[in-house]
Every structure is written in structure tokens, then in C-alpha cells.
Amino acid sequence: MQVQEMAKKTVADIDVKGKKVLMRCDFNVPMDEDCNITSDDRILKALPTIKTILASGGALILMSHLGRPKGQRNEKMSLAPAAKRLSELLGQEVIFIEDCIGPETKAKAQSLADGECMLLENLRFHKEETIKDKAAKEDAQLRQAKDDFAQQLANLADVYVDDAFGTAHRDNASMYTVPVLMEGKPRVIGFLIEKELRFLGEILQNPERPFVAILGGAKVSDKIGVIENLIDKVDRIIIGGAMAYTFLKGRGKSIGQSLCENDFINKGQKLLNQAAEADCEVVLPVDHDVTRELKAGTPHRTAVGDIDPGYQAVDIGPMAIKAFSKKIADAKTIVWNGPVGVFEIPPFDRGTKAIALAVAEATDNGARSIIGGGDSAAAVKKLGLEDRVSHISTGGGASLEFLEGKKFKCLEILDEQ
Numbered sequence: 001m002q003v004q005e006m007a008k009k010t011v012a013d014i015d016v017k018g019k020k021v022l023m024r025c026d027f028n029v030p031m032d033e034d035c036n037i038t039s040d041d042r043i044l045k046a047l048p049t050i051k052t053i054l055a056s057g058g059a060l061i062l063m064s065h066l067g068r069p070k071g072q073r074n075e076k077m078s079l080a081p082a083a084k085r086l087s088e089l090l091g092q093e094v095i096f097i098e099d100c101i102g103p104e105t106k107a108k109a110q111s112l113a114d115g116e117c118m119l120l121e122n123l124r125f126h127k128e129e130t131i132k133d134k135a136a137k138e139d140a141q142l143r144q145a146k147d148d149f150a151q152q153l154a155n156l157a158d159v160y161v162d163d164a165f166g167t168a169h170r171d172n173a174s175m176y177t178v179p180v181l182m183e184g185k186p187r188v189i190g191f192l193i194e195k196e197l198r199f200l201g202e203i204l205q206n207p208e209r210p211f212v213a214i215l216g217g218a219k220v221s222d223k224i225g226v227i228e229n230l231i232d233k234v235d236r237i238i239i240g241g242a243m244a245y246t247f248l249k250g251r252g253k254s255i256g257q258s259l260c261e262n263d264f265i266n267k268g269q270k271l272l273n274q275a276a277e278a279d280c281e282v283v284l285p286v287d288h289d290v291t292r293e294l295k296a297g298t299p300h301r302t303a304v305g306d307i308d309p310g311y312q313a314v315d316i317g318p319m320a321i322k323a324f325s326k327k328i329a330d331a332k333t334i335v336w337n338g339p340v341g342v343f344e345i346p347p348f349d350r351g352t353k354a355i356a357l358a359v360a361e362a363t364d365n366g367a368r369s370i371i372g373g374g375d376s377a378a379a380v381k382k383l384g385l386e387d388r389v390s391h392i393s394t395g396g397g398a399s400l401e402f403l404e405g406k407k408f409k410c411l412e413i414l415d416e417q
């Protein structure tokens, strides 16, 4: 059964009073060079679940990853600033533990009183956290190492809560092995994951039409699975960003120096044929903002149709902006994943900004819109349009895999209603 078809138990369905609750959250917050948190959005999003557990008399042990320390302690990726910020937000002390496992962590967890909260240090300071299950299956030593690490975490608590949607598509020890080892104890989801599953699940199961998908970003290869899964479900797929050029080259257009995945040209054409058979309209850009050099302040111009040699498409052009916006305007359901240009370097963010605005306007007119995390979420936030879209997913990769129809094994093992 697909995750989106299952109703999972949440923290509201269980009694946590007097229990030690181990909660996997996503405190992978952005920080500046001096380790100041530049956006506490991810901490804010976890608050409803955290507050519910504390108010219900649970003793809460939080665990998360931050960045990619690759199994090594790295002070720049310490979760200490997150503990401080969470304390401020909760108005109560959050005890910070400098390791996520070990005797000291165990002792602190045991002495944690009901209604108290502690945060463990970055899980990824231990390489065992990210050992893939496939590798563990093939190598007994790796399996043992991952199991031992996970067992130490599992031993800390009586209840497991998963509220880390951003890593829901991964088989990290804290996401999968820990709840496996806690079989027999309550294992539930938090309110953030509940919301994500509800929005993403409903949109795929019961979309009001027209249902429009907007896909952008760098690589076709990353989005092939999504396109394949959506062809039968949506009425229209709008394709922008670098990935459009693999499709356009397949259609015989000259694309100059634009990014192109030559190995995927044939697959791209097959997908276009499949879409035509399924009566799913595919919209590609008819013009492009092109430049000789990808850097700020460089001269750029519009190319209609073919792109001259030496030039690279860095954004959709004005006609494409108009056409895309029109195709979004009448939508009743929208999913958007990936920028339609190099939005990090203005003015090549023009297309992405226009798409964000078109999605917001369609939402004002009654559409349900889901922004699939990552760069498209950043664009919507940068424009201050968060309140004019229905849902911004906290997991770019996870929401993409959800739209691909993939199963999340770490969620499948959690308790069902």
C-alpha cells in the first residue's frame, strides 16, 4: 500500500504522560559563518508536536541531523544553537547533550523529568547514522555498526515520534533502524509529517481539475520519475529550467551551450509521446533569456526558438513567462518543483518570480497549490508569497519522491490508525 493511502497514528492518538519520547525532527537549519541561525523556520515547524508532547507530560528527547559532517564531529555543524533557539521559542530550558549516544546521554535521558526537553547533538557526527541499508545488507560489519548505534538511541525511550519529513525518503538509522528496533512500543508521526502527507496525498488522490504540474531545475534525470508518475494524473506539465533543453534538443531545436543531458534525450522524447497518448499537455518554453557567461552583471538577451552557438539559456523568456502564467491561471490544483531559471543570479530570477506570482494568483482564485521545497520554496519565500500558496513542503527530495509514487519505508513501519 502507498504511504499516501495509509492513515498513520499521530502523537494526538497516544498517551505520552510519564513516558520518555524520542522524536526525530528536522533541525537542519541554515547558519552563517559564525553559526548564527539565519532561518528558524524548521524549528518553528516542529513546535506544534514538541509543545503537545511537553504539555501532555512526556519527557522529550529530540534528535536531528544538521548539514553533512560525514561522520566527524564538526563544531560548525553543532546543534547547540538550535537548542538555544528552541529554548527561547518554548520559554523553557532545552538541555543540550554533546553526543547523541553514550553513557552520559543515557544517564541524562533517564533523569529527564516529565515536561522537560533535551536535544541530542547532531546524529551525523556518527557515520553509522547514514549507512545505507543496502550497504548494511551486504556487509555484516556495517550492519552491526548501524544496529548498535540505533539500539543506543532506541534504548533512550518508550515512544518513537517521527516529524522529520525532509529525511522521510532516507533509510538513516534514526529514521528507520531505530523505529524497527522499538517494535512493540508506540511509534507515531508528528503533526508536521501528518500535514505533509495530507496535502501531498490528497492532491494526488483527489485533485480538482485542471491539475497542473510545474517542473524546473537543473536535471531531467532527477525528475523523470515524477514526470512518469504524473503523466496519468495531471492535465498539464509545464517544464522550465535547464531540464527543458534536453527535451527541446530532442525536438530538433538548437540549444547552444544550454545544459543538456544527452543520455536522456531519447527518454525525454518517449515521455513526450507518452504524455500525448495520455492527453496530458506538455508546455515547453518558446523563448529564452540567454547569455554567453553565467555570472551576475553579464549581458543577456532574448532568443526565440533556436539558441545561437556560444549562448546558454539561463531563464525562460518573456513569451514563455506569459504562456506559462496563462497555463497556470486556470489551474485548480498545482504542484511546483524546481526553478525555471538560474534564480540565484538576478536578473535570471525573472521567470521563477513570475511563476511564483502566477501560482499565488491562481491560489487567490481558489486553486490548491503545493510548493515542493528546495529552490521553488525559497523563491516563494523570497517574494513574501508564503501566505498566498496552500502548502510549502519542508522536504524538497521527500516531496519529489512522494510525487514519484515511491514508498517511504520509514513511515510504513509506523503505527496505523
Ligand code: AMP
Binding pocket: 216, 217, 218, 219, 222, 240, 241, 242, 243, 259, 313, 314, 315, 337, 338, 339, 340, 341, 342, 343, 344, 374, 375
Ligand atoms: P534542482 O535542484 O534540480 O531543482 O535544480 C535547481 C538548480 O537549477 C538551481 O540552482 C538553478 O540555478 C538551476 N537552473 C535552473 N534553470 C537553469 C538553467 N536554464 N541553466 C542552468 N541552471 C539552471
